[in-house]
Amino acid sequence: MMAIELDDAGFAALTDKIARERAFGCASYKEKCLRRRIAVRMRARGVHRFSDYAALLDRDAVEYERLLDTLTINVTKLFRNWSAFDAVARQVVPILWDGATRPIRVWSAGCSSGEEPYSLAVLFHRHAEARGQTADGSRVQVLASDIDRASLDAARQGHFSEAAFADTPGDLRRRYFSTRSPFEIAPEIRPLVSFERRDLIVDPPPGGMHLIVCRNVLIYFDRITQETLFQRFHDALAPGGFLLLGKVETLLGPTRSLFSAVDPRERIFRRR
Ligand SMILES: C[S@@+](CC[C@H](N)C(=O)[O-])C[C@H]1O[C@@H](n2cnc3c(N)ncnc32)[C@H](O)[C@@H]1O
Numbered sequence: 001m002m003a004i005e006l007d008d009a010g011f012a013a014l015t016d017k018i019a020r021e022r023a024f025g026c027a028s029y030k031e032k033c034l035r036r037r038i039a040v041r042m043r044a045r046g047v048h049r050f051s052d053y054a055a056l057l058d059r060d061a062v063e064y065e066r067l068l069d070t071l072t073i074n075v076t077k078l079f080r081n082w083s084a085f086d087a088v089a090r091q092v093v094p095i096l097w098d099g100a101t102r103p104i105r106v107w108s109a110g111c112s113s114g115e116e117p118y119s120l121a122v123l124f125h126r127h128a129e130a131r132g133q134t135a136d137g138s139r140v141q142v143l144a145s146d147i148d149r150a151s152l153d154a155a156r157q158g159h160f161s162e163a164a165f166a167d168t169p170g171d172l173r174r175r176y177f178s179t180r181s182p183f184e185i186a187p188e189i190r191p192l193v194s195f196e197r198r199d200l201i202v203d204p205p206p207g208g209m210h211l212i213v214c215r216n217v218l219i220y221f222d223r224i225t226q227e228t229l230f231q232r233f234h235d236a237l238a239p240g241g242f243l244l245l246g247k248v249e250t251l252l253g254p255t256r257s258l259f260s261a262v263d264p265r266e267r268i269f270r271r272r
Contacts, residue, residue: 002048004039010050011035017054022068024147025201028225034071041067065150072148073220076112078160079119080215081247082167087266088120088211092242093127096210100139107209107236108144109200110217114155114193115164117144118185120213121192122176137191143206145198152195158185200229205236212237215246215267223252230255237271244268 015026015034026034038053045063047053057064079085096104104124108117121135121142128135146152159182165173178184200217212233218226230251233243243259245251245267251259259269 002043002046004035004042005049007050011038014038014050014054017057018067018071022064023199023202024068024071025199028201028222029071029220030222033220037070037073038067041070069148069150072146072151074112074148074151076115076164076216077167078115078164079167079169079172080115082169084215084244084247084266084268085119085123087263087268088242088244089123089127091262091268092211092244093123096242097124097127097140103138104140104211105206105209105238106140106142106211106213107206108142109198109205109212109214109233111144111146111151111155111195112148113151114144114158114195115160116213116215117142117155117193117195118158118189120211121189122172125189125192126172126175135192136188140192142193143196144193145196145200147197147199149197152197155195158190159183160185201225205232207236208238209236209241210238211242211244213244215244215249217246218249219246227252227255230258234258234271239271241271242268243271 018024019026041063042048042053045053045056047056057067106120108120111117121140124140125135128139144155146155160177162181162183165183176186176189214229214233218229221229234255237243242262247267249267251269258272260272262268262270
């Protein structure tokens with residue numbers, strides 16, 4: 001494998017350039033993670049010096065887009081880690097649905113190509129349907145946001161490949177997705193989900209949320225940024241609102257006192 005130079009000044013100049021030109025807040029991401037992702041693109045283009053790669057970005061707009069795509073890491077699945085969705089279905093959805101006096105507001109922060117927010121909407125729809133009730137946009141609203149415009153465009157399409165279903169139980173797949181490729185989300189789920197571009201680092205979070213789901217996003221941020229975001233999630237939640245994190249993510253430092261653990265294994269917390 002081609003070695004990438006270990007020039008800290010060159011690396012800093014490159015990440016400053018990306019932050020300045022593309023408003024991608026490199027400074028908040030873990031350096032190790034940024035280095036690894038940038039190296040993927042540099043190897044792909046046969047470049048081993050950061051300054052040469054910066055020059056390449058200046059003359060090749062397509063490479064710049066590829067780099068940003070690589071930095072944002074959009075891997076996802078429908079009902080990713082099913083046990084977490086199952087836990088939300090059992091421990092969160094009934095509390096929110098049965099006690100709701102206003103529309104339930106859910107925020108999927110870092111939603112990638114939409115698998116996560118559609119999966120969340122399905123949980124509420126299924127819960128309502130089992131009670132002979134209707135989950136429409138007046139009862140539940142899932143706001144889905146991401147920094148990556150291309151992912152959001154794909155998300156709005158609501159089409160999924162076979163690979164996206166690896167974690168999806170058969171009954172949910174049959175009920176909520178078309179049977180032919182490209183597998184399409186059921187029409188009754190679409191109006192429950194809206195998509196918006198938001199950068200978690202710079203944009204203020206939306207308020208009055210009953211459930212915030214932020215999975216496999218915070219791992220890329222440094223500790224201080226993670227703590228800031230946990231504080232913001234706390235403020236964005238209505239009292240008693242829930243927070244679901246990814247399997248390898250957890251609350252850090254003083255922000256632990258802002259939430260109580262509902263299901264620590266599945267990373268479900270509740271605003272104190
Ligand atoms: C690995 S995906 C996680 C998708 C989904 N939450 C899941 O767990 O399957 C990480 C997502 O975070 C988004 N992301 C990275 N930095 C972000 C930022 N500063 N603001 C908003 N989204 C960001 C990426 O664009 C990407 O779609």
